[in-house]
Amino acid sequence: MPHIYCTGCGNGTVINCTLNAVNQMGWEPENTVFISGIGCSSRAPGYIITDSLHTTHGRAIPFATGVKLCRPDLHVVVFTGDGDLAAIGGNHFIHACRRNIDLTVVCMNNYIYGMTGGQGSPCTPLGAISTTTPYGCDEAPFDLASLAVAAGANYVSRWTSYHVKELTRAVKAGLETPGLSFIEAMVQCPTGYGRRNKLRDARLMVQWMRDHAVLMKKWKEMEAEGRPLPEDKFPVGEFVRRYRPAMGVHEE
Amino acid sequence: MTRLEFWQGNIACAEGALAAGCRFFGGYPITPSTEVAEHMARRLPKIGGTFVQMEDELASIASVIGASWTGTRAMTATSGPGFSLMMENIGYAIMTETPCVIVNVQRGGPSTGQPTRASQGDMMQCRFGSHGDSSIIAVSPASVQEMYELTAKAFNLADRYRVPTFVMTDEIIAHMRERIEVPDAVEIMERRQLEKGTLPFAAGADGVPGFPTFGQGHGVHVTGLTHDEQGYPSSTDPGVHDRLVRRLVGKVEEARQEMADYEVTNPDAEVVFISYGSPARPVKQAVRDMDDERVGSLRLRVVWPFPDFALQEFKNARVFLVPELNLGQIAREAARHTAVPVVPVPELGGELHTPARLAGTAEEYL
Ligand SMILES: Cc1ncc(C[n+]2csc(CCOP(=O)(O)OP(=O)(O)O)c2C)c(N)n1
Ligand code: SF4
Numbered sequence: 001m002p003h004i005y006c007t008g009c010g011n012g013t014v015i016n017c018t019l020n021a022v023n024q025m026g027w028e029p030e031n032t033v034f035i036s037g038i039g040c041s042s043r044a045p046g047y048i049i050t051d052s053l054h055t056t057h058g059r060a061i062p063f064a065t066g067v068k069l070c071r072p073d074l075h076v077v078v079f080t081g082d083g084d085l086a087a088i089g090g091n092h093f094i095h096a097c098r099r100n101i102d103l104t105v106v107c108m109n110n111y112i113y114g115m116t117g118g119q120g121s122p123c124t125p126l127g128a129i130s131t132t133t134p135y136g137c138d139e140a141p142f143d144l145a146s147l148a149v150a151a152g153a154n155y156v157s158r159w160t161s162y163h164v165k166e167l168t169r170a171v172k173a174g175l176e177t178p179g180l181s182f183i184e185a186m187v188q189c190p191t192g193y194g195r196r197n198k199l200r201d202a203r204l205m206v207q208w209m210r211d212h213a214v215l216m217k218k219w220k221e222m223e224a225e226g227r228p229l230p231e232d233k234f235p236v237g238e239f240v241r242r243y244r245p246a247m248g249v250h251e252e
Numbered sequence: 253m254t255r256l257e258f259w260q261g262n263i264a265c266a267e268g269a270l271a272a273g274c275r276f277f278g279g280y281p282i283t284p285s286t287e288v289a290e291h292m293a294r295r296l297p298k299i300g301g302t303f304v305q306m307e308d309e310l311a312s313i314a315s316v317i318g319a320s321w322t323g324t325r326a327m328t329a330t331s332g333p334g335f336s337l338m339m340e341n342i343g344y345a346i347m348t349e350t351p352c353v354i355v356n357v358q359r360g361g362p363s364t365g366q367p368t369r370a371s372q373g374d375m376m377q378c379r380f381g382s383h384g385d386s387s388i389i390a391v392s393p394a395s396v397q398e399m400y401e402l403t404a405k406a407f408n409l410a411d412r413y414r415v416p417t418f419v420m421t422d423e424i425i426a427h428m429r430e431r432i433e434v435p436d437a438v439e440i441m442e443r444r445q446l447e448k449g450t451l452p453f454a455a456g457a458d459g460v461p462g463f464p465t466f467g468q469g470h471g472v473h474v475t476g477l478t479h480d481e482q483g484y485p486s487s488t489d490p491g492v493h494d495r496l497v498r499r500l501v502g503k504v505e506e507a508r509q510e511m512a513d514y515e516v517t518n519p520d521a522e523v524v525f526i527s528y529g530s531p532a533r534p535v536k537q538a539v540r541d542m543d544d545e546r547v548g549s550l551r552l553r554v555v556w557p558f559p560d561f562a563l564q565e566f567k568n569a570r571v572f573l574v575p576e577l578n579l580g581q582i583a584r585e586a587a588r589h590t591a592v593p594v595v596p597v598p599e600l601g602g603e604l605h606t607p608a609r610l611a612g613t614a615e616e617y618l
């Protein structure tokens with residue numbers, strides 16, 4: 001299949017995991033809609049044969065809100081990137097979590113703006129090099145999963161493109177949970193990020209993610225014991241699963 | 253049967269939308285449009301529709317476009333600053349041929365300007381505000397009655413041509429109260445559906461493809477990128493882009509005659525007012541007061557596409573006078589279509605022209 005992704009890009013893995021989860025739900029293609037913003041990650045719906053909206057940069061969630069509120073019986077999945085979701089779309093993101101609208105939002109976080117050529121994003125780690133942070137990023141990155149929890153989403157988890165099985169299970173859990181589900185999938189972008197940050201090879205980036213991901217249980221233990229949390233590591237797993245009142249939920 | 257009501261313009265706008273079958277409203281409060289949203293918030297849930305107050309105007313228009321793809325008639329209402337924020341997604345609606353209705357209750361600008369004062373300063377922004385070549389449809393009511401009728405009509409035009417359609421009203425019409433005759437039903441033109449087995453963006457002879465409503469198994473990919481007839485991105489081929497943009501513009505421009513909706517008074521006149529929206533009211537009064545067949549008027553109910561041929565109805569015209577609540581936006585458009593001099597009669601600050609002032613201006617040219 002012709003596609004726009006670079007060799008070694010992690011987005012394909014996340015699309016596969018998501019489609020796998022959707023398949024496991026047994027949803028009919030005609031009742032499932034994929035919606036995205038702009039960026040490499042947001043091209044995902046173009047490779048899926050269902051109704052889909054490839055919208056404007058940052059705005060996928062409000063488009064999805066209109067679809068879901070008019071047709072609660074449709075399953076709506078949003079694909080987005082870290083720039084799309086957290087920079088230009090940051091306000092929409094927190095408000096969708098607050099409304100707790102019944103969408104599943106899958107964010108492919110590659111710490112960078114891939115499509116426009118590797119500029120810094122709100123998720124670029126401190127010190128990392130991008131075309132707009134040539135001396136190292138000096139702004140603290142967003143923790144998207146924690147942001148979603150604080151803003152009110154019902155289901156939040158984070159995995160990486162290394163954790164294929166876990167990621168698939170997480171998306172499925174998100175699809176099953178009423179209200180807003182947010183799945184952050186850390187992915188390698190060898191072209192925009194890796195190349196400039198000594199992770200040129202996609203494999204190296206995946207290994208880096210594997211080695212720096214700490215399972216949620218362990219992370220919480222460390223927190224509870226007051227042990228210092230390593231700065232370059234990040235927790236993966238389920239952040240929250242709860243059943244607060246949600247909008248746009250289909251009643252059978 | 254009709255029933256009589258004494259309504260504010262904004263209420264008539266909301267009721268006209270509901271009568272036309274609008275079942276989704278996504279909006280963000282802004283003076284002087286807010287009563288439209290508040291009325292929708294009261295009414296929609298009771299008739300199986302959805303009201304949602306979004307976090308801003310970018311989200312409002314986005315939600316309206318999303319709603320429209322489910323086959324729902326959807327609308328938003330705003331004013332100057334909010335209208336500016338909507339522009340990118342309005343372009344998306346144009347590119348993806350999404351029917352939707354955008355009400356702009358115009359107020360004084362630029363910037364935050366005069367929130368409680370009328371203006372017609374956004375006429376060109378609605379026509380050209382979004383990037384790229386495009387064409388849109390705009391109606392402009394001159395009474396509370398027309399707020400009802402033209403809002404309902406806007407939905408039909410939007411669905412018929414699959415183009416975002418604007419109700420370009422102003423603070424005066426929106427906030428005045430008038431007697432209105434509310435009909436039992438309004439004419440509703442259904443959105444023509446895509447036939448199974450045909451390409452979703454392949455247009456027929458009239459340039460308007462059938463609509464592939466979501467959830468019916470069309471599996472349609474909708475993108476704001478330049479797309480082929482199947483709907484898939486094809487953004488580097490000059491031919492594909494040229495064909496698409498020409499069709500999007502052409503389907504509106506070529507229907508000028510079909511869409512035209514205007515009122516002619518004294519076609520033999522030598523001095524002719526061109527008006528739309530609230531200034532049409534003092535024009536009517538001035539023409540009546542002058543009681544002189546050499547003074548006539550052309551009143552536009554559909555402003556975009558501009559009915560250029562309507563100017564030709566005045567064979568003896570020596571001058572066109574265009575009273576507007578701006579510095580001459582539609583006057584400039586009119587001047588493009590006639591060799592007869594076109595003179596703007598601007599009024600800024602929120603006050604309407606007085607009939608006496610207009611009569612005085614007409615006198616100067618008699
Ligand atoms: C309003 C607007 N501003 C800027 C752009 C240019 N732009 C396209 S993609 C993109 C960033 C995408 O980054 P991200 O969301 O992280 O996705 P990725 O490509 O990394 O998957 C930008 C800034 C745009 N399309 N629209
Ligand atoms: S630029 Fe990065 S995110 Fe975009 S396709 Fe290439 S590797 Fe993937």
